Amino acid sequence: MANNGKLRFGVLGAANIARQFVAGCAPSSDVEATAVASREIGKAERFAKEVGVARALGSYEALLADPDIDAIYNPLPNSLHAEWSIRAAEAGKHVLCEKPLAMDAGEARAMFAAADRNGVVLREAYPYLAQQQTAIMRRWIADGAIGKVRLVRATFSVFFEDPANIRLIPSLGGGALYDAGSYAVSLVRIAAGVRPARVQALAQYDGNGVDRTTLASMAFSDGAMAQISCSFATAFHRSASIGGDKGVIETNYLNHPPNSGPALLQIRRSVAIGAPLEPVAVPDGNGFRLEAESFARLVRGDAQGWTGATPEESVDIAMMMDAIRASARDGGKMTEV
Ligand SMILES: NC(=O)c1ccc[n+]([C@@H]2O[C@H](COP(=O)([O-])OP(=O)(O)OC[C@H]3O[C@@H](n4cnc5c(N)ncnc54)[C@H](OP(=O)(O)O)[C@@H]3O)[C@@H](O)[C@H]2O)c1
Known part of the structure; x- marks a missing residue:
């Protein structure tokens, strides 16, 4: 957590939907989008400037290695959800992954197993x-x-x-x-x-x-x-x-x-x-x-604070x-x- 107590999200990819995620979180006193990573540093920098994210990184690996990030928001294409959510869990990051969580149930189970192994929280994002x-x-x-x-x-x-x-x-x-x-x-x-x-x-x-x-x-x-x-x-x-x-x-x-x-x-x-x-x-x-703040409550140990899909429901x-x-x-x- 940041000194101000906010859960610090790192955004994996300068995705269109991530712009809305960052804008939505901006007024929150519980969460913040702290950094964005893109496969191209210029794209990350433009995204950071346009939507107001403090730091821009030129690779997804750099974001996962960043000690000042608590959780990853994963809005990559669906085929990359499993790979990068598992890599994030292995790097010790909590993961809020865009829907659909995975390409199939086998991937979904592997993702939750990786989160459990690494003592982090993984959840699928459905804002409704x-x-x-x-x-x-x-x-x-x-x-x-x-x-x-x-x-x-x-x-x-x-x-x-x-x-x-x-x-x-x-x-x-x-x-x-x-x-x-x-x-x-x-x-x-x-x-x-x-x-x-x-x-x-x-x-x-x-x-x-x-x-x-x-x-x-x-x-x-x-x-x-x-x-x-x-x-x-x-x-x-x-x-x-x-x-x-x-x-x-x-x-x-x-x-x-x-x-x-x-x-x-x-x-x-x-x-x-x-x-x-x-x-x-x-x-x-x-x-x-609402979803990011609910996720932050879960990360802080308030299991009832999470209003989204449980791992069982996502599988x-x-x-x-x-x-x-x-x-x-x-x-x-x-x-x-
Ligand atoms: N919950 C919701 O309301 C909601 C709404 C819309 C979308 N979504 C979900 O969010 C995810 C992203 O949707 P989006 O519309 O934001 O997609 P998008 O604008 O196309 O963004 C996807 C991002 O993935 C990265 N990427 C990595 N490898 C890629 C590849 N091979 N081809 C294309 N992009 C690649 C790119 O970031 P860099 O180039 O910066 O690395 C790109 O900006 C999807 O899973 C979608 O289902 C959810």
Whole structure:
């Protein structure tokens, strides 16, 4: 920790999303982005100047070796999450890694094993999980406000077509499922409380083999069911419903309301047709700041202070995405998770 008690983040790569992470953390009295590393020193220097980071470093190795960094924020392309999170853990750094945590569940398990071996904390970053919007949703489900969860539906799409975008490059872990889809899968896992037993999925691929749109149906061992959809081929839209045997919740599970629109959260506490959907006002907040401060609480030993995905949930999310990809590649074959 810094002398002022702040958790000092080092940013691995001058990524677009890292600009927003740094800006989000800037007003915090708990965390700070202290340094940024890029494969090119000039790029790191420009990033540091533009977003207000004190130090710029010309290699990722230099950042991991820096004694004045407590934790690494890893916004590298998806295919590099495992390698650099493990290297950071081995260098004794805590790691907040962008979603999706890993390319598959095997990588995810190896990442948590590396963190455990080295006595550091590793978590997957989903800013919406740090929002009050999600905390209220989770409390309603835990308190039985909608009864037993029977049907979850989550969708998230955002338009991308630039072939240079990492999201459309297969070797960097491109694809709608890894990107927007990981959010929908995480919402299903969080709302259902367990991972499904089986999935069936369909995908539409581009000429490079990257999925532009993916749909999946999931069956849980207790009879609950879920569906996710995600796409790079439509305008932005994001929503979920969690249906129980006593009511239903609707949410747009946003990362940073009101940036991409106002937060929507409502509940119907009855199975009666026409029973009112009660909207609930939720405070806005920068998801990066909330998430980073939550991570800092965890690093300081307050396990309840972390509002994001647990290691078990992150491995389950990776397993669900493994099964979805396998089923879609097999034309929709029923696949065990
Ligand atoms: N939680 C969220 O809300 C959210 C939103 C957007 C993205 N993300 C996640 O954040 C990650 C980065 O997304 P982004 O849109 O910020 O990506 P980006 O702008 O393309 O940045 C990726 C960075 O990775 C580094 N890099 C290292 N090897 C690379 C390679 N071979 N090709 C390209 N870049 C390479 C580059 O940094 P240097 O050149 O400086 O080394 C680059 O700036 C992804 O995992 C994505 O899923 C999360």
